[in-house]
Amino acid sequence: LTTGPLIGEGMFGLVRKGTLRTPEGELAVAAKTVRVEDPQSFGDFYREAAILVAVHQQRDGDCRESNIVRLVGLITKSVEKYILLEYAPKGDLLGFLRRFGNINEKDLLGNLLGYAVHIARALQELERLRIAHRDVAARNVLITADDVAKLADFGLARDVYVNTQYVRCNRPGVDELLPLKWMALESIETGKYTCQSDVWSFGVLLWEIATLGKDPCYDGRMQLSFLQMVGILRQGIRMEKPPGCPEDLFRLMRSCWRDVPDTRPTPEEIEERL
Structure with missing residues (x-):
């Protein structure tokens, strides 16, 4: 492995573009490593590695x-x-979304919803x-050269690309940065x-796709504490329909944000509706 420029950085993790020399030739890779050598960082590193190995094995390579x-x-080693x-x-x-510029319904329904x-499909896997x-969020989805979206960041994720999206948890005995505005109510509470x-x-x-990458906003507020977020969601308040968003698409978003987890659509149902 020959490591090159830094392409992602955070408090716990680093990602560099690299070149891997293999018997078949050279291959461009993203090389992820820990930045701070502490138990939490190594725990996240090995958790991500284990998940990716499990996915890899399940697909028989x-x-x-x-x-x-x-x-x-x-x-x-x-x-x-x-x-x-x-x-x-x-x-x-x-x-990618933030570089898109203006959007019309054809772009949204044609390209971006793809x-x-x-x-x-990744969630089905x-x-x-x-x-x-x-930590499913637009910042953790990568777009390949073939224009395929792939879910990434299974461990170092919570800090590799963006720090501002994460809020420190204040549950007793837990010190963790959490992506509050992307989290289900039960995850925040328990x-x-x-x-x-x-x-x-x-x-x-x-919602991020329909707004071309705007920061999620609840009740007109961008910055919310742990307790404020719980209070807002408990009152049944959800994000508003983005301008120009088709009604069917907003209904699908709302169904994902139901209080009771078992009443939310499955990933298969989501794919079918999309």
Whole structure:
């Protein structure tokens, strides 16, 4: 592995573009490593590695059709430990949306919702493995050279690309940065994550797509504390319909944000509706 420029950075994790020399030739990769050598950072590193290995094995090594970022390899025996992932030259979906400029319904329903279909398929893969991603958001979706959206960031995620989206948890005995505005009510209250809580976050991802990457806003407020967020959601307040968003699409978002997890649509139902 030859590491190159930094392409993502946070308090706990670093991602560099790299070149991997293989018997078949050179391959561009994204090389993820920990920045701070502490138990939480290494725990996140090995958790991500284990999940990606499980996804890789479940597919018998054939990841060409997968909508989860492809694991190329792991480097764990050297001092610098790396998770090697396929390199996505178009970057993350959030940056892609914000560069889009103006949007019309044809763009939304034609191109951008295709990415949402890809991520609904990724959630189906994770559901089969009984894995909760815990941080489904536009910033954690990568766009490949072939224009396929892939779900990424299964461990170092909460800090690799963006810090401002995360709020420090204040549950007793828990010190953790959390993506509050993307989280299901039950996850905020209890710390419990499931495939259904990922569906809630997917609804926020749809809202991000419909607004071309605007920051989620509840009750007219961008910055919310842990307790404010719980209070707002408990009152039944949800994000408003984005300007120009088709009614059917907003209904799908709202269904993802139902209080009772089992009443939310499944990833298969989401794909069908999209």
